[in-house]
Amino acid sequence: MPELQRLRPDHAPALLAFEEENRAFFAATVPDRGDDYFTRFAARHAALLAEQATGACHFHVLVTQDGEVLGRFNLMDAADGEAELGFRLAEKATGRGLATATVRELFTLCTQTYALTKLRAGATLTNSASRAVLTRTGFVPTGEELVLSRERGLGYVRELEGL
Template identity: 70%
Template sequence: MSAFPRLQRLRDDHAPALLAFERENRAYFAASVPDRGDLYFVRFGERHAALLAEQAAGLHHFHVLVGEGGEVLGRFNLVDVADGSAELGYRMAERAAGRGLATAAVGEVCALAAAEYGLTSLRAVTTLDNAGSRAVLERAGFTPAGEIEVDGRPGLRFVRALGAASHG
């Protein structure tokens, strides 16, 4: 079995591949989540440095799914870490979608959340029309926990307990 793609904790040297990932998939992402806006790309270096500082402070845990050639295939983030919990957010490159990579990476992030970061639960949200994201969350052991509005669109909130009794 190939060692790639590989989930890696976000580092400074991921910046060029991460920027390429965001640029290449901008229109694809904008179809399901709000666009980041032009300023995001103009100030990408500053934003990347700020994310790394927040990660070093333990506020968030950022990960990238890296392919064999060093390209970023996905982002998997645990944000707003507090009281043993965090919110999971992720996005996959269009060319890597539909291959089970997101499900595997979400499972790996859940394991890291419990074993490395000491978290006991995760939450996530997605829009009702994002069937792929809902399927990833459900396959990774998340359960629906109520309806929510996501950027003006109907959505669902999901939760997952972590630890010995949890799925995965």
């Protein structure tokens, strides 16, 4: 079983490989990050680590035993017991329940390590896989229509108290 790890500097090469290998797959359901993301990856990675050090965000990667990144699971804009969940899974890792299991594992980190009591999430209307993961893990639609990188989407929320 892959391991959920807090983002570290040494994850950079495997994380870049993950993003490059899955770029077309991700672009089918979420807006592409653009070429600049890849050419400036090292600076972007350093900026994420600096942001994480402030406690405002908590970034995680799902890693195999040999160090390959299979997914990203991020808690962003953490404040007042709430954060926004974002995640993406490698194409070759889909359909096995890994995203669902990892989001559930993240709930434990949220409550026991990060003192979070509520998560928000959003998914584009075209991203049925992410919407299914959110529903399976207890997120409920808020009724809020979102625009996610110029794409229509839906908002979700998950209370974590009492887990």
